[in-house]
Structure formats: structure tokens, C-alpha cells
Amino acid sequence: DGGITQSPKYLFRKEGQNVTLSCEQNLNHDAMYWYRQDPGQGLRLIYYSQIVNDFQKGDIAEGYSVSREKKESFPLTVTSAQKNPTAFYLCASSKGTPGQETQYFGPGTRLLVL
Amino acid sequence: AQTVTQSQPEMSVQEAETVTLSCTYDTSENNYYLFWYKQPPSRQMILVIRQEAYKQQNATENRFSVNFQKAAKSFSLKISDSQLGDTAMYFCAFMKAPDSWGKLQFGAGTQVVVTP
Numbered sequence: 417d418g419g420i421t422q423s424p425k426y427l428f429r430k431e432g433q434n435v436t437l438s439c440e441q442n443l444n445h446d447a448m449y450w451y452r453q454d455p456g457q458g459l460r461l462i463y464y465s466q467i468v469n470d471f472q473k474g475d476i477a478e479g480y481s482v483s484r485e486k487k488e489s490f491p492l493t494v495t496s497a498q499k500n501p502t503a504f505y506l507c508a509s510s511k512g513t514p515g516q517e518t519q520y521f522g523p524g525t526r527l528l529v530l
Numbered sequence: 531a532q533t534v535t536q537s538q539p540e541m542s543v544q545e546a547e548t549v550t551l552s553c554t555y556d557t558s559e560n561n562y563y564l565f566w567y568k569q570p571p572s573r574q575m576i577l578v579i580r581q582e583a584y585k586q587q588n589a590t591e592n593r594f595s596v597n598f599q600k601a602a603k604s605f606s607l608k609i610s611d612s613q614l615g616d617t618a619m620y621f622c623a624f625m626k627a628p629d630s631w632g633k634l635q636f637g638a639g640t641q642v643v644v645t646p
Contacts, residue, residue: 456638457639459636464633518565
């Protein structure tokens with residue numbers, strides 16, 4: 417089955433610790449995205465990547481970092497510089513070509529700070 | 531910058547009835563895409579329907595249809611014959627075109643509760 421997987425489902429972070437959220441897709445999509453969702457709010461874009469080895473900051477990139485070494489994978493690192501990391505994190509992907517802009521989402525990772 | 535506004539935080543509807551969710555957006559762009567996504571309690575974001583701004587015909591997808599009013603910058607979603615499985619948070623989203631790598635701008639969401 418083609419789709420997007422995110423792991424882990426739940427993640428706990430201690431103060432001062434960096435943690436990495438995994439996102440993998442087997443849809444052969446070129447573009448991938450990371451969003452953050454806080455209670456009662458819509459999704460906000462953290463980072464996005466159009467092609468391998470290239471990525472761009474979204475609206476709330478401070479305190480986060482990403483890499484795109486493989487087409488299938490777009491891991492997100494929440495660094496200790498992110499002071500309020502507790503949120504639900506969603507990864508998405510799209511073909512990224514005209515007529516194929518629709519983004520499809522993974523099941524999400526809930527990050528909690530201990 | 532584009533903004534997306536969903537003015538109804540929560541709506542309740544009985545099974546088999548119809549409910550309409552409102553969405554307005556602010557943009558100076560002429561070409562763009564609009565989406566409705568559904569987020570059930572599992573929190574999986576699921577695409578419900580998509581509309582291209584250059585198309586005058588309103589999109590439909592089974593029991594889901596939209597009323598797209600470009601001049602008014604309005605994009606409402608109608609759910610007909612509501613089912614218990616339609617209970618979810620519904621998000622309206624905007625994407626600028628032809629920016630195919632498009633960043634989605636989301637509204638705050640409307641919680642829909644379908645009651646027996």
C-alpha cells in the first residue's frame with residue numbers, strides 16, 4: 417500500500433534535548449512538508465522540500481531543522497531552541513507538478529515535553 | 531499574505547440532515563486552489579474536496595459539495611445526508627497557484643458533531 421508513515425506516534429522530550437521525528441513516503445512524491453498543529457488552531461508550516469537536498473523555511477521554522485537526503489524521507493529535528501515544542505506534528509507530501517498539488521498527510525506524531 | 535477564516539467553531543447536525551460550513555479567504559491572487567480537509571478523532575488529515583479558482587463549476591464529491599463564490603472570496607462546504615462517521619474537525623485551506631510546491635494556509639477549523 418502506498419502512503420505516508422510517521423514515527424513514533426508519541427514522543428517525549430526532556431528539557432535541553434533534541435528529538436527527531438521520522439516521515440517516510442512511498443508515493444513517489446517530490447515535495448514533502450512538515451506542519452505543526454496546536455489545540456484549537458489550524459496547521460502551520462514549519463519546513464518544506466521540493467526536491468532532494470533542498471528545503472525551505474516555512475512560517476514557524478525557528479527551533480526546528482530538517483534534512484532531505486532521500487526522496488522518500490524528510491525527518492524533522494526539534495531542537496532545544498524550540499521553547500514550546502508540545503504539539504501535534506504532521507508530515508505531508510505531494511507530487512508537486514501542475515495539477516498534482518494536493519497534499520496527502522501522514523498519521524502524525526504527538527510530542528510532549530517532560 | 532493570505533488569510534483563511536472559518537467563523538463557526540462548532541456545528542451540530544442530526545444524522546441524514548444537511549450542514550453547511552463557511553470559509554472566507556483574503557487574497558490578491560487570481561489563480562489559486564482551495565481545499566477542505568477532514569480530521570476525525572484519529573487525527574489523520576483526509577482530503578475531502580478540492581476546487582481550482584479558474585473553474586466556475588462547483589466541485590462535488592459524493593455527499594460533499596462546495597459553493598465557490600470567487601468575487602466574494604467564499605468557499606463553503608455542504609455535507610448532505612450526514613453520517614456519524616462525518617464527525618470530525620473540518621479545515622478550509624488555500625494554496626497559491628501556479629506555485630505547485632504550494633504552501634497550504636489553513637483556517638482554524640470547524641468541529642462538526644453528527645448526532646443520532
